[in-house]
Amino acid sequence: MLQRPRRNRKSAAIRGLAEEIHLTPQHLVQPLFLVDGMKKKNAIKSLPNIFQLSIDQSLKEIEACLKVGVASFILFPAVEEKLKNKTATYSYSSKNFYLKAIKTFKKEFPEICLISDVAMDPYSSDGHDGYVENGKIMNDKTLPILAKMSLAQAEAGIDILGPSDMMDGRVGYIRQALDEAGFTETSIVSYTAKYASAFYGPFRDALDSAPKSGDKKTYQMNPANKREALLEADLDFAEGADFMMVKPASVYLDIIHVLKQQFPIPIAAYHVSGEYAMLQAAAKNGWLDYQQCLDETLLSIYRAGADVIISYGAKDFADNKKRKA
Numbered sequence: 001m002l003q004r005p006r007r008n009r010k011s012a013a014i015r016g017l018a019e020e021i022h023l024t025p026q027h028l029v030q031p032l033f034l035v036d037g038m039k040k041k042n043a044i045k046s047l048p049n050i051f052q053l054s055i056d057q058s059l060k061e062i063e064a065c066l067k068v069g070v071a072s073f074i075l076f077p078a079v080e081e082k083l084k085n086k087t088a089t090y091s092y093s094s095k096n097f098y099l100k101a102i103k104t105f106k107k108e109f110p111e112i113c114l115i116s117d118v119a120m121d122p123y124s125s126d127g128h129d130g131y132v133e134n135g136k137i138m139n140d141k142t143l144p145i146l147a148k149m150s151l152a153q154a155e156a157g158i159d160i161l162g163p164s165d166m167m168d169g170r171v172g173y174i175r176q177a178l179d180e181a182g183f184t185e186t187s188i189v190s191y192t193a194k195y196a197s198a199f200y201g202p203f204r205d206a207l208d209s210a211p212k213s214g215d216k217k218t219y220q221m222n223p224a225n226k227r228e229a230l231l232e233a234d235l236d237f238a239e240g241a242d243f244m245m246v247k248p249a250s251v252y253l254d255i256i257h258v259l260k261q262q263f264p265i266p267i268a269a270y271h272v273s274g275e276y277a278m279l280q281a282a283a284k285n286g287w288l289d290y291q292q293c294l295d296e297t298l299l300s301i302y303r304a305g306a307d308v309i310i311s312y313g314a315k316d317f318a319d320n321k322k323r324k325a
């Protein structure tokens, strides 16, 4: 045998020399679920170790993440039912605690990167990402609402807007609204290939944001489709997206790979709530090692081509890496 691949695996030092990729915390984003009020740290049943946090508690969490090298955060609001309505007006109200949170975080920690969520569902009495009329999600009537939400977040100082709604044309619509208002430096990470996935279950528990009727299949993508992701990506690229996202991540590695090869902007991947909850549940039963399986999952997402990985395990990954170093 002239080729014996095992020779390059015979010691930790040689394995180190031959190691092809190295995932570091600078590529990771920690999601934060925000609630109004003070001193709140509410557990989320289906997301172990993840909490709904009030602004004061979030500041502590941000500090803990910064200590281990995670400097980017994606923010989601848990909104009281009584503040929700058909047109999601609370999303751009000056009273919205989410906008206050953005301002406070950037003031306390100017070095961090904040990513928002642009979609109606946390604020919508229908629990859909778009405006609902006679049971239908109305694409073009949703766009102005998304633009108002985006401008309010830009005004509050967000670094990157994250439209997660999957309405057609929203990236271009938001980009134009931003530029007209002078927010030329506000970036957009488009949820380009967001699939209609059952892995979002725990997230909807966290925000109490599940659709009140129907499902999201008329706007989120069919899990069977790969070429359609290229169409979405062409549109988002042409409309001015700065980053493109694939979501979920570990069960859509082929989509991450193809977008990375075909588009010259950074690719983000969202390791979603259900993907994280599975690891936690198996670990709780003693069936899997949480830390090792998390590390392997995030490494796989990175190897497939993701430049940015959003994961509920971001801090755990970074913390473990620091302890091992």
Ligand code: PBG
Pocket: 117, 118, 119, 121, 129, 164, 165, 199, 200, 201, 202, 203, 204, 216, 271, 272, 273, 274
């Ligand atoms: C909704 C939104 C969802 C997630 C992020 N933004 C859920 C959905 O589309 O129903 C899911 C994230 C996760 O599961 O961790 N705009």
